[in-house]
Amino acid sequence: MAEIIINGNTYSFEKGESVLDVANRNGVHIPTLCYLKEITPIGACRLCLVQVDGAKRLQAACVTYAMDGMKVETDNEYIWTHRKQMLDFILIKHPLDCPVCDKAGECMLQDTAYEFGMMTEKVSSEKPKDPKAHWNKIVYNSNLCVLCERCIKSCHEMTGCSALKMEDRGFYNHVVPAKGDTLNCDFCGTCIDRCPVGALLDTQFHNQARVWDLSETVTASPFSASESDVVYGVLDGKIERGKSVEGAQISSQSRFGFNYIENPSRVKTPLVKxxxxxxxxxxxxxxxxxxxxxxxxxxxxxxxxxxxxxxxxxxxxxxxxxxxxxxxxxxxxxDFTKPVFMKKYKEKFGTFANIRRADDLKKADVIFVIGADLRREAVGLKWRMMNAVIHNDCKLITVGLKKYEYDVFTNKSLLADGGDFGGVFEKIKTDTGESFSDIREYIKDAKKVAFIVGNEYAAACPQPEAVLAFADFIGQEKLSAFLVANDKTNIxxxxxxxxxxxxxxxxxxxxxxxxxxxxxxxxxxxxxxxxxxxxxxxxxxxxxxxxxxxxxxxxxxxxxxxxxxxxxxxxxxxxxxxxxxxxxxxxxxxxxxxxxxxxxxxxxxxxxxxxxxxxxxxxxxxxxxxxxxxxxxxxxxxxxxLDSCLVIKTAPAFNETPFKYEQPKNAEKTVFVNPRHHSGTITAKANFTVRDEFAVQNFHFQQAEETITSESCECAAKGVKLITKKFQ
Incomplete structure (x- = not known):
């Protein structure tokens, strides 16, 4: 096995691991600011400089990959001198506003400065005084931004939204929405949680409380079946903030929607009519x-x-x-959520439970997303899917009624005209076209194939067992997960x-x-x-x-x-x-x-x-x-x-699904979908209070979404009409 020597100690490593990966796994501390294990290395902050034997210059540990026999020093005066210079460079632009910054108390830059023993600026400079940008539920203060790019890469690689980009150069570099003046994204706040400083904050918590005054409780999300637990911060009996547990992600509802419990229209006493x-x-x-x-x-x-x-x-x-x-x-x-499909599903697997775990998506070699708009149904599954694509080189194939924003990551994206998903599956099995031949090669080369099936499939496919028969084509030995997307909290x-x-x-x-x-x-x-x-x-x-x-x-x-x-x-x-x-x-x-x-x-x-x-x-x-x-x-x-780590035990089967494809008669399919950011459990009316103008604006934005047809959108399947539901 390949080995690397760090500070005189020998450690084994896997191919593709960086020096920082090996050090972290073995308890060797190397300071970082831009590094995140959930995204590909950035190498922007240069605080992780190390000395590699034979190299002329210090190397950034996060982007220096381990090699057999490599000797590395991480802790000497020469290294720390250069790390401090890098921190000086970062602080040239960053104002020392810790006493009034919302991030104080949990700021990585603040902690790093104390670790380096830097109590004052070494290089004085005029700080930028640009106005704050309000992107609906997120506020961006470019004056505090350290240009680490964690927000941009997190949004791209962890959520699939790609809603942020860097604009201008040098001293004037700053983050902006990728399209337009505001964000078009899940508003999950992944960028907020990954920002190491106070440049990105959620609007509801901005200037509301000091973080050390909050009493925090970790609980399951009350809004979604697919996301991780939520940390809620409480002050004086009122929830002030929602954020994700370390290393995880939560939805916009969990982060911003907790105000529903304070909605003025909530009933607080029994009523008799x-x-x-x-x-x-x-x-x-x-x-x-x-x-x-x-x-x-x-x-x-x-x-x-x-x-x-x-x-x-x-x-x-x-x-x-x-x-x-x-x-x-x-x-x-x-009884109202994919009832016909779920009965066929149980005939197949002997259970209504999903086959395998949601986290098994991360290890898949091929993922099929079948008729599922994961932004609206199970955003947590989308994030796990993105993890597989970015970190496991997973092949992603979507078969749906329209294109999705994460189609930029797909290897193949197919439309099911008239809801004829069965016809698409038949082509994947036998058609000689390049796209279908490629998909068969993906399946042949894969060890683990996963399925995510959603509402669009269940509502539009005239033969609901078609995808179950397609699972037979994949084979039980390769089927690593079969998950049915659902937006209901405890369905x-x-x-x-x-x-x-x-x-x-x-x-x-x-x-x-x-x-x-x-x-x-x-x-x-x-x-x-x-x-x-x-x-x-x-x-x-x-x-x-x-x-x-x-x-x-x-x-x-x-x-x-x-x-x-x-x-x-x-x-x-x-x-x-x-x-x-x-x-x-x-x-x-x-x-x-x-x-x-x-x-x-x-x-x-x-x-x-x-x-x-x-x-x-x-x-x-x-x-x-x-x-x-x-x-x-x-x-x-x-x-x-109970600690959120246990699972419901199931004993799934894998029964062969009798199926004979029948080409459907030409008829327009109408499919109703939830608006984005809707909880699916509590009405949209309940998700905001009258004082939360940003939530109201966001809600109105959802309701403005148009009916989608192939005539109105070239990315929609023919013979299908997608209508956004309206909730009170």
């Missing part, structure tokens, strides 16, 4: 009203609609409530607890509602923002029950049909767990308490069960330990040690 008017009641009063309304409640006349914002513990508690009533009539959001928690395709269906509920067989209906965190015939019928049928009890945060949308409204706490106000894409069991931790009389879903489920003389635990810890641990594939551990 009479003669069309909703009057506030105490919890004792509303339980008395419900005891009277639900007296003589019969199982066959009682149903429940359940949403995906709920924790696993809340789902289990509401299941227990329905068990106490004796009813199995539970319909969830899973996989609903799947895990057998709340889809195991009994009562949405169509059966609608028939019962239309026949007035359902007298009592519970709406548990369910908001029917779906499109299609089933969703439309459901909206109309919801007028028939005598008693509709809604448990939610906002009395709007579907919840407005309720005559009894019970205010629930949000995911940021409770403890619990979610099941994320790939089966990761993510820990939900209480971040804040919001003023009001809201109760947690587990408390509400327990109170409702009491009306039926049943006992359901109100404590999420007790629910997990007694009702979930060791069941449904949940880890058999105590709730107290």
């Amino acid at each position: 009479s003669n069309g008017e909703a009057a506030p009641k105490s919890w004792e009063e509303v339980m008395t009203v419900l005891r009277d309304r639900l007296a003589g409640c019969k199982p066959e006349n009682t149903a429940m609609l359940m949403g995906s914002r709920l924790t696993n513990e809340a789902i289990a508690a509401y299941k227990a409530l329905m068990g106490a009533i004796g009813s199995k009539k539970i319909v969830t959001e899973a 996989y928690g609903l799947y895990a607890q057998d709340l889809f395709a195991g009994g009562y269906s949405a169509d059966e509920l609608i028939k019962d509602l239309e026949a007035k067989n359902i007298k009592n209906l519970f709406l548990i965190g369910f908001n029917n923002t779906y499109t299609g015939e089933t969703a439309e019928k459901l909206n109309n049928a919801l007028r028939s029950p005598e008693t509709v009890v809604a448990v939610d945060l906002f009395n709007d949308g579907t919840s407005a049909r309720a005559n009894v409204f019970l205010p629930a706490k949000a995911a940021l106000e409770v403890d619990g767990s979610f099941v994320k894409i790939g089966g990761r069991l993510a820990k939900v931790r209480k971040v804040v308490d919001t003023a009001g009389e809201q109760k947690s879903d587990t408390e509400i489920a327990s109170m409702l069960a009491g009306l039926f003389k049943a006992s359901v635990p109100a404590c999420p810890e007790e629910i997990y330990n007694t009702m979930l641990a060791g069941k449904y594939g949940y880890p058999e551990v105590k709730f107290s040690i």
Whole structure:
């Protein structure tokens, strides 16, 4: 094995590793400012200078690759003298505004200056005084920028947005949007978290608090099934900032959308509707009203609609409530999210769970993105896909209804005219055209092939099993991951607890509602923002029950049909767990308490069960330990040690999918898609407060998106119309 000698010690290394990589792995400290392990080396700051035996000059460790027998010194007076000169050069432009800078306390430049023992400037200079640029949710102060390019490369290589570039030269160098005057990106804030100084900050936190005054809590994202955990900073009982855990990424919703818990329209007391008017009641009063309304409640006349914002513990508690009533009539959001495709999926794999983990994408040799706009459905999967492309030289093939902004990274990008994905797969199998022959070569040479399938495929493909049969073409031995993209926070928690395709269906509920067989209906965190015939019928049928009890945060949308409204706490106000894409069991931790009389879903489920003389635990810890641990594939551990690293256990199969391709009849396909930056769980109205003008502007920008057809956009498939949903 190849070896390198650093400071007299011998270390082995892999081909392609830099001196800095080897040093970091073995605990040898080399200072850096521009280096990030998630992106390709930049070599801009020159603080990582080292002395290589035989080289005439000092070398930057981040871009000097290890060679067998190489001898390196990292720590002597000569090296530190030159490193200090490099730091002097950086500080020529950077103003010493630490006392008033938002980055103070977590600034890499500040820490590095202290490490170097530099308490004052060695080279005095006139500092730039350029105005700050406001890019919607991000503020850029070019006066503080050290030109490390971490933001530019992170945006390009980690998110696939490529929304930033460097402009001008020398002393006047600064970062600007790649197109136009503002950013066209995911607004994930990856650039903010990777900025080593205070040049990039999020607008909501700017000048709000000192970082050392924040009490920080790490919790699962309340908005997305595909992203990492979030660190929320709290001051005086209010969330001031959201950021990613070190080395990870979060979505714009998790970073900026936490204000939904303070939305003025949020309901904070129970409501009972009479003669069309909703009057506030105490919890004792509303339980008395419900005891009277639900007296003589019969199982066959009682149903429940359940949403995906709920924790696993809340789902289990509401299941227990329905068990106490004796009813199995539970319909969830899973019945409206790719229902036909997911049934075919289970026939294939024997489970609704994703095959393998989301992080397995990083190791793939070939990734197929099938009918998935990952910006809108699972931005976390897009980031992992980018990691594979940049760092694993992964071949990326997209088959969709339109081109995507990350198509600049694709090896092949194919359009499925008329939603005919099956036809594209058939060409990949047999067509002699250059593109299809190349794809077959990619597959032949690959050891690991991964699939990501999304909403566009499920909504437009007339033969939903086509992609499953294409997986047979790849072969079980090469299929390293098969992931179904979904924007719902805990949809996989609903799947895990057998709340889809195991009994009562949405169509059966609608028939019962239309026949007035359902007298009592519970709406548990369910908001029917779906499109299609089933969703439309459901909206109309919801007028028939005598008693509709809604448990939610906002009395709007579907919840407005309720005559009894019970205010629930949000995911940021409770403890619990979610099941994320790939089966990761993510820990939900209480971040804040919001003023009001809201109760947690587990408390509400327990109170409702009491009306039926049943006992359901109100404590999420007790629910997990007694009702979930060791069941449904949940880890058999105590709730107290859940740490977001455990996974739901599954035993997937790989059944052959019977399939015969049929060319579809010519017909226009209409597919509805979410606007960008929409949570998919909480309505857009709830994602901002009236004081957050930037969020309002961003929301209005989303809603201005146009219908996409091949006539209006040359990058769209023929015979397909993509319409952006409108949320209230």
